[in-house]
Amino acid sequence: MTDSQASTDCQASDVKTAIETVIRLESARLIAGLARFASGDIGLAEELAQDAVVAALEKWPRDGVPLNPGAWLMTVAKRRAIDQFRRNCELERKYAEIGRSLEASGDDGTAGFAEAIADEIDDDLLRLIFTACHPVLSVQARVALTLRLLGGLTTAEIARAYLAGEPTIAQRIVRAKKTLASAHVPFETPDSNQRPARLASVLEVIYLIFNEGYSATAGDDWMRPALCHEARRLGRLLAQLTPTEPEVHGLASLMEIQSSRMPARTGPDGEPVLLLDQDRTRWDQLLIGRGFAALNRAIELGGERGPYVLQASIAACHARAYRPEQTDWTRITELYGVLAEVMPSPIVELNRAVAVSMAFGPEAGLALVDQLAAEPSLRDYHLLPSVRGDLLMKLGRLTEAQAEFERASELTGNARERRLTQDRAHSAARLGGDKNGADQAC
């Protein structure tokens, strides 16, 4: 078979895939631009975008993909919008509104990406991110809407990622769009008063998406790395859209550095490998380098270090150590101390206790862990007995250690983690060696 034959044979499906890919890449910018055009009505913007996609799927296989597909889609969507508004009496009010805004802007509906200045598209994208992550929505709804609108993931893909039924996710997205509309959420980037809280919500959503992929609580094996990838991509995008926000670079850095450990954090049978047991030669140095660069940008911007910059700084301490024993635990202890101030949380305290035990010995760490024993929010948290077990084992209090590991294994919902803690309970029982699995984060 010659090359040309081969290319003819697979042309039809190749064209389809190529077109779908173009549409997916343009989707977020298209919806963002249309949302502004539709006075902030996200649902309407998505419908208009869908109309344009249908037109593209009809035309492009025949005529080829236009040189500027984004502009083509935008123009078609706007023209269809105008046609639809003209026909639909119910939408008269909206039509009049949009007509006025078009008149005011001198836009006849044909102006597309080509004419739009790049800054404007960026502004629309940023508005879309802030709107999808608006606090009026439940966290679940924010996550689903962000993946749908910004990530261009299909409802089916989101359902797969969260082990949810497709109708559930579809419903969630529909309801979210209704909530935004009925709350009259403006399609705007928040003013300086609201900005810190609104940005925190955006960062939270992105990091939740990342952690869903990273911590493997649900979802199939294929979608989990996809969620991490999507979150990294959103973090990188946000870092370019809001270059003066240290926390945005902090989050980007944290996700790059955590992702760098992915090749090393599971063993040959998929079992989790703890941070200090990982083969560090398998850490992805490219991502580590990118994480360091993002962290430097955050620090150069100055100001007090926020939770993401601090967590990235801690991750960077681990990344800098070629061998676990080179880890600067004193520095990590300090960073957890600051983190506990800006983001007080028993889990941060637990991690600080681990760092303290590594820097100053298990006794010092155990004292801190014991202070957390009464903490109600940690009562069913499996890492508390797991950490306590570790420290007791290092202190040679093996019977107590075994009991803690057994308790940890009862509490974890993850089968692989359960096996890991059971193994440790057994080795404590066997008076096994001093296993070095202190820092639970991997």
Added chain:
Amino acid sequence: MRFLGYTLADPTIPIPEPDPALYAKMDEFVAEATKAGVLLATGGVGPVEEAIKVRYTGGEFTVLDGPFAEAKELVGGWALMEVRDKAEAIEWTKRFLAIAGEGETTLRQVYGG
């Protein structure tokens, strides 16, 4: 998934004089791909005349200095992309070529860290 993209061309055909307009467009494209989180790293390669080959055969090392009489050589530069799938890597490469001009870019999936 990651892909390495590079352009092979006939090394005897001189690379045209740098065109400032093309460079500006390429800068814009690189910024766009970086913003999209797709472009992880990119770089240019030195002149092919200065290429070196290190060969190991029969327990002996041989170091060969260029130029080499290869029909096609890596010219220009390379780009390391992080994309969702192969189709996305192809689409970004099309966008690159639409600016860079006629030519052929090879895409190779990159595994591991």
